[in-house]
Amino acid sequence: NSFGGNIPQDVAGKQGENVIFIVYTLKDTPETLDKVKDVCANFSGMIRSMRNRFPELMFSCTMGFGADAWSRLFPEKGKPKELNTFEEIKGGKHTAVSTPGDILFHIRAKQMGLCFEFASIIDEKLQGVVEPVDETHGFRYMDGKAIIGFVDGTENPAVDENPYHFAVVGEEDADFAGGSYVFVQKYIHDMVAWNALPVEEQEKVIGRRKFNDVELSDEEKPQNAHNAVTNIGDDLKIVRANMPFANTSKGEYGTYFIGYASTFSTTRQMLESMFIGNPVGNTDRLLDFSTAVTGTLFFAPSYDLLGELGE
Numbered sequence: 203n204s205f206g207g208n209i210p211q212d213v214a215g216k217q218g219e220n221v222i223f224i225v226y227t228l229k230d231t232p233e234t235l236d237k238v239k240d241v242c243a244n245f246s247g248m249i250r251s252m253r254n255r256f257p258e259l260m261f262s263c264t265m266g267f268g269a270d271a272w273s274r275l276f277p278e279k280g281k282p283k284e285l286n287t288f289e290e291i292k293g294g295k296h297t298a299v300s301t302p303g304d305i306l307f308h309i310r311a312k313q314m315g316l317c318f319e320f321a322s323i324i325d326e327k328l329q330g331v332v333e334p335v336d337e338t339h340g341f342r343y344m345d346g347k348a349i350i351g352f353v354d355g356t357e358n359p360a361v362d363e364n365p366y367h368f369a370v371v372g373e374e375d376a377d378f379a380g381g382s383y384v385f386v387q388k389y390i391h392d393m394v395a396w397n398a399l400p401v402e403e404q405e406k407v408i409g410r411r412k413f414n415d416v417e418l419s420d421e422e423k424p425q426n427a428h429n430a431v432t433n434i435g436d437d438l439k440i441v442r443a444n445m446p447f448a449n450t451s452k453g454e455y456g457t458y459f460i461g462y463a464s465t466f467s468t469t470r471q472m473l474e475s476m477f478i479g480n481p482v483g484n485t486d487r488l489l490d491f492s493t494a495v496t497g498t499l500f501f502a503p504s505y506d507l508l509g510e511l512g513e
């Protein structure tokens with residue numbers, strides 16, 4: 203491969219059917235480093251075990267580190283070029299907030315039971331050294347729809363492009379080749395306002411048809427449609443694995459956005475286009491119905507580097 207022979211984590215896979223996203227911060231204790239190293243050292247083995255036990259259930263998990271945690275835990279390893287604390291993006295109307303996070307786990311499987319099993323193993327291994335920041339449980343909704351009723355993930359690099367090319371660091375940062383920049387953002391939707399919008403208007407917000415996912419023509423698609431604003435060029439793509447989540451009786455409906463990229467600047471450029479606008483002011487119409495409540499950047503090292511971090 204072109205990642206210096208390193209094997210990437212599962213950063214270019216499908217969204218999955220059941221997902222648990224966990225973000226922790228690390229406590230400063232005498233045991234912290236050892237416990238984190240233990241998870242790094244055993245991570246690929248734990249995944250192998252899940253896959254051997256349940257070969258049909260498409261189990262996968264990726265793990266990533268925030269910039270602060272990386273520098274504190276592994277000062278001797280240097281730092282991936284673009285791994286910095288996410289700087290908030292403040293537009294005229296909308297803000298992409300920056301929120302804390304030291305370690306991310308993105309757990310996917312066909313059955314939620316497997317996600318839970320793995321989450322509980324990790325949580326036990328990290329007992330006493332982590333503080334939970336957020337845990338979100340996502341589910342596949344109908345034919346892969348976001349909770350707002352539109353299919354999400356269509357334009358991901360897939361059939362005619364190698365998704366790893368867009369998701370994985372290559373020789374440009376040789377020490378970290380095989381890794382991936384993972385950006386997460388938890389969004390809450392205003393479903394009352396969204397549902398009050400006629401379907402044809404919703405279609406102009408997303409830039410695709412609601413029923414069959416067909417893209418609107420250039421004439422039909424407004425400049426501020428979500429897929430117009432985030433389409434920043436054929437060479438500038440990322441791999442998204444967003445999941446819907448909901449707590450119906452509380453009226454909480456959301457999208458957990460997760461994007462893997464070979465370079466964070468691509469993800470950041472998409473965010474700037476959404477929140478500031480290009481040209482300035484042409485902000486993403488989807489943001490009028492969706493509020494980002496978290497925003498954190500992580501780096502998911504290759505399996506090879508994870509093993510080294512565990513030594």
Ligand code: HEM
Nearest residue numbers: 348352353354355356357389429432433457459472473492
């Ligand atoms: C496209 C949903 C946030 C990047 C889409 C589509 C949907 C969608 C329904 C059209 C189908 C597809 O091609 O996947 C959402 C929701 C979000 C969200 C519900 C959160 C509220 C984001 C963010 C980014 C992003 C934060 C980037 C940082 C993209 C890209 C496309 C896309 C690159 C494809 C554009 C193209 O057609 O070339 N999204 N999205 N999305 N989204 Fe999002």
